[in-house]
Amino acid sequence: MRASAIREAMKLAEQPGVISFAAGMPSSKVFPIERITAACERVLRRDGSAALQYAASEGFAPLIDWVVAHLSARGLHIRPEQIIITNGSQQGLDLVAKSLVDPGSPVLVETPTYVGALQSFAPYEPELIGVACDVEGPLSADLAARASALLREGRAARFLYLLPTYQNPSGRCISPARRADLAGVAALLNLPVVEDDPYADLWYDEPPPAPVATLLPEGTVYLGSFSKILAPGLRLGYLAAPLALVPRLLQGKTAADLHTATFNQRIALEALGEDFLAEALPAVRHLYRERRDMMLTALERAFPDRRLLDWTRPGGGMFIWARLPQGWDAAELLPLASSRGVAYVPGAAFHAGIPDPRTLRLSFVTVEPSQIDAGVTRLAEVIREAERSAPGIGRC
Amino acid sequence: MRASAIREAMKLAEQPGVISFAAGMPSSKVFPIERITAACERVLRRDGSAALQYAASEGFAPLIDWVVAHLSARGLHIRPEQIIITNGSQQGLDLVAKSLVDPGSPVLVETPTYVGALQSFAPYEPELIGVACDVEGPLSADLAARASALLREGRAARFLYLLPTYQNPSGRCISPARRADLAGVAALLNLPVVEDDPYADLWYDEPPPAPVATLLPEGTVYLGSFSKILAPGLRLGYLAAPLALVPRLLQGKTAADLHTATFNQRIALEALGEDFLAEALPAVRHLYRERRDMMLTALERAFPDRRLLDWTRPGGGMFIWARLPQGWDAAELLPLASSRGVAYVPGAAFHAGIPDPRTLRLSFVTVEPSQIDAGVTRLAEVIREAERSAPGIGRC
Numbered sequence: 001m002r003a004s005a006i007r008e009a010m011k012l013a014e015q016p017g018v019i020s021f022a023a024g025m026p027s028s029k030v031f032p033i034e035r036i037t038a039a040c041e042r043v044l045r046r047d048g049s050a051a052l053q054y055a056a057s058e059g060f061a062p063l064i065d066w067v068v069a070h071l072s073a074r075g076l077h078i079r080p081e082q083i084i085i086t087n088g089s090q091q092g093l094d095l096v097a098k099s100l101v102d103p104g105s106p107v108l109v110e111t112p113t114y115v116g117a118l119q120s121f122a123p124y125e126p127e128l129i130g131v132a133c134d135v136e137g138p139l140s141a142d143l144a145a146r147a148s149a150l151l152r153e154g155r156a157a158r159f160l161y162l163l164p165t166y167q168n169p170s171g172r173c174i175s176p177a178r179r180a181d182l183a184g185v186a187a188l189l190n191l192p193v194v195e196d197d198p199y200a201d202l203w204y205d206e207p208p209p210a211p212v213a214t215l216l217p218e219g220t221v222y223l224g225s226f227s228k229i230l231a232p233g234l235r236l237g238y239l240a241a242p243l244a245l246v247p248r249l250l251q252g253k254t255a256a257d258l259h260t261a262t263f264n265q266r267i268a269l270e271a272l273g274e275d276f277l278a279e280a281l282p283a284v285r286h287l288y289r290e291r292r293d294m295m296l297t298a299l300e301r302a303f304p305d306r307r308l309l310d311w312t313r314p315g316g317g318m319f320i321w322a323r324l325p326q327g328w329d330a331a332e333l334l335p336l337a338s339s340r341g342v343a344y345v346p347g348a349a350f351h352a353g354i355p356d357p358r359t360l361r362l363s364f365v366t367v368e369p370s371q372i373d374a375g376v377t378r379l380a381e382v383i384r385e386a387e388r389s390a391p392g393i394g395r396c
Numbered sequence: 397m398r399a400s401a402i403r404e405a406m407k408l409a410e411q412p413g414v415i416s417f418a419a420g421m422p423s424s425k426v427f428p429i430e431r432i433t434a435a436c437e438r439v440l441r442r443d444g445s446a447a448l449q450y451a452a453s454e455g456f457a458p459l460i461d462w463v464v465a466h467l468s469a470r471g472l473h474i475r476p477e478q479i480i481i482t483n484g485s486q487q488g489l490d491l492v493a494k495s496l497v498d499p500g501s502p503v504l505v506e507t508p509t510y511v512g513a514l515q516s517f518a519p520y521e522p523e524l525i526g527v528a529c530d531v532e533g534p535l536s537a538d539l540a541a542r543a544s545a546l547l548r549e550g551r552a553a554r555f556l557y558l559l560p561t562y563q564n565p566s567g568r569c570i571s572p573a574r575r576a577d578l579a580g581v582a583a584l585l586n587l588p589v590v591e592d593d594p595y596a597d598l599w600y601d602e603p604p605p606a607p608v609a610t611l612l613p614e615g616t617v618y619l620g621s622f623s624k625i626l627a628p629g630l631r632l633g634y635l636a637a638p639l640a641l642v643p644r645l646l647q648g649k650t651a652a653d654l655h656t657a658t659f660n661q662r663i664a665l666e667a668l669g670e671d672f673l674a675e676a677l678p679a680v681r682h683l684y685r686e687r688r689d690m691m692l693t694a695l696e697r698a699f700p701d702r703r704l705l706d707w708t709r710p711g712g713g714m715f716i717w718a719r720l721p722q723g724w725d726a727a728e729l730l731p732l733a734s735s736r737g738v739a740y741v742p743g744a745a746f747h748a749g750i751p752d753p754r755t756l757r758l759s760f761v762t763v764e765p766s767q768i769d770a771g772v773t774r775l776a777e778v779i780r781e782a783e784r785s786a787p788g789i790g791r792c
Contacts, residue, residue: 054628091652120652123648227450262629
């Protein structure tokens with residue numbers, strides 16, 4: 001149902017002439033193609049045999065060392081033995097669920113939450129429980145109440161899944177105070193945290209707060225990604241887990257696919273080198289900041305009183321989260337929108353419990369700047385057209 | 397237990413001076429490094445943006461078309477919609493188990509069987525049931541008896557797992573007549589077959605029989621690999637499934653890691669081109685055939701009466717399967733062997749039910765020809781030394 005809603009939205013979004021705010025992809029403009037080409041040539045010339053051979057399940061040791069240094073710069077002090085290189089952070093979600101979830105076991109998630117995580121967890125059949133959230137993040141009182149209730153029933157939640165920094169889909173960044181509150185509740189109730197953090201380097205106003213894992217180093221599995229800082233087509237990510245959990249996760253990794261492609265790990269390390277991120281990230285931030293600002297400006301122009309649409313102002317990441325008026329359904333509105341040449345992802349699929357059908361996700365990074373204003377204008381026309389219609393299109 | 401036995405063997409095998417018959421890796425001599433370098437350069441220059449971007453979960457359509465043509469040449473007629481590109485065929489095993497296995501559900505396997513498959517299935521907690529085998533393959537009468545008994549209990553086996561062609565670890569190739577018998581039983585009892593076929597192109601005497609899937613096209617999930625014909629470090633394989641099963645497998649793939657690395661799929665296709673396999677496979681077969689023959693000759697010289705060791709003569713693949721005398725244990729013997737400079741993988745881990753501790757797996761493809769005879773000589777010395785010892789080293 002979830003998967004099909006997203007797939008349907010993507011299909012509509014791909015029709016010719018449609019300006020798509022649906023895709024959750026980085027702009028291909030930021031891919032360092034030259035640098036990766038040179039890295040391939042060097043790696044194959046120097047270490048071709050090793051780069052094309054089977055390798056260890058945990059990953060390529062020098063790339064693991066790079067991750068250790070990268071995390072250390074964010075205040076997260078991890079030992080190499082705690083790290084497993086994965087096929088994107090998506091595989092980290094799968095491995096965590098495979099290791100920690102049994103059918104029916106409770107898992108706590110944000111409201112809304114990343115739909116890809118819900119998809120990863122689904123085959124292991126957890127009972128997903130949404131924690132109430134406000135603009136600063138999950139409410140620690142609600143988290144404490146739900147986690148305690150489960151403990152009283154004798155079935156502890158297996159973990160709390162958070163995407164605290166520029167969340168997909170809401171763009172929300174959990175405030176430092178709220179991070180501390182949540183970590184306090186988790187520590188008190190012995191509740192493991194899975195922290196999914198693919199967007200931390202994509203900040204546009206100021207650097208994000210330190211990861212939740214810094215507050216709860218013994219109780220957090222941290223997931224990182226190379227997709228947003230290098231290129232998603234390499235499928236590279238990593239997890240950093242408490243030592244006690246590593247053997248189980250590593251067994252899951254071996255079982256899943258033996259190891260992440262040796263070739264890709266060596267190319268990534270070669271392409272990153274000493275200096276790539278310091279050189280490249282400011283330009284990526286500049287490009288995406290400009291697109292975010294253009295979309296915010298376009299939204300303010302198109303919906304000056306915010307009566308027909310309200311939205312978030314993300315400090316980083318790729319997404320603006322918007323909401324239609326009471327009684328509307330973004331999924332119902334989508335066919336009209338795409339027939340008028342604009343697409344988005346309806347928000348219902350991003351909810352574990354009761355979905356909010358009024359919500360929709362707008363990606364601002366993939367669309368060319370020249371199209372952002374036109375797309376938002378089309379969206380406003382569609383919403384006004386639906387408002388005038390009877391029976392109301394897009395209302396449930 | 398299984399994983400740790402193999403890991404321990406590998407650790408011993410990696411000590412300096414040890415001639416290792418343990419590794420299940422292709423010889424890096426056969427990797428087409430130049431060709432892959434050129435493919436990287438061309439793909440990135442021509443299609444860099446697409447090659448580094450997110451892509452469809454099922455895989456890169458032109459590579460899927462290549463697989464269709466490749467399988468068609470083996471008599472297996474598959475439609476593109478039946479195929480999913482995976483991270484090596486190991487991921488195919490994981491996806492199949494994720495889709496078909498619930499805790500406690502019965503799965504039938506060969507005796508011995510591929511330990512990596514047992515590892516892949518383990519997280520989904522099947523009840524593994526070994527089917528009795530002879531030199532031609534699983535006994536169809538035993539398969540029929542076991543599958544029928546399960547049906548009478550009201551719990552049908554989820555599938556029969558076969559690696560019919562140059563099996564890892566036994567080197568066995570199931571005979572055409574036995575394939576027909578097994579397919580007949582499977583069809584009669586409505587028993588799905590999972591056919592794992594990574595070694596089919598590595599034949600040294602004559603081409604192998606057609607895949608079991610040709611006899612049971614509606615009832616087989618077929619798993620293939622690029623690891624043995626191109627390079628394992630790219631982590632590329634594929635599965636071909638009955639259409640009805642594809643949506644579920646594809647959902648599992650999306651949940652696992654969104655998709656297989658776009659970059660790797662495009663490079664593989666570019667490197668394979670029109671002619672690579674026709675050009676390269678004869679040389680690979682020549683190299684491996686020579687090594688197989690050297691190991692067989694060395695074994696015959698070292699164990700002329702086969703009293704202390706008996707072994708198989710594989711027609712392809714990478715492994716010779718050997719057996720110590722009654723009452724011996726290959727795992728117990730391994731520390732002495734590695735201290736004398738030779739290593740192998742003990743065979744017990746390759747059994748689903750009652751293990752045969754006398755068995756061991758010898759890989760003949762990774763070791764340099766100059767080392768094969770020396771390694772076998774060392775192995776013979778170790779076994780003779782153990783025979784003379786009291787209490788008997790390596791006996792249980």
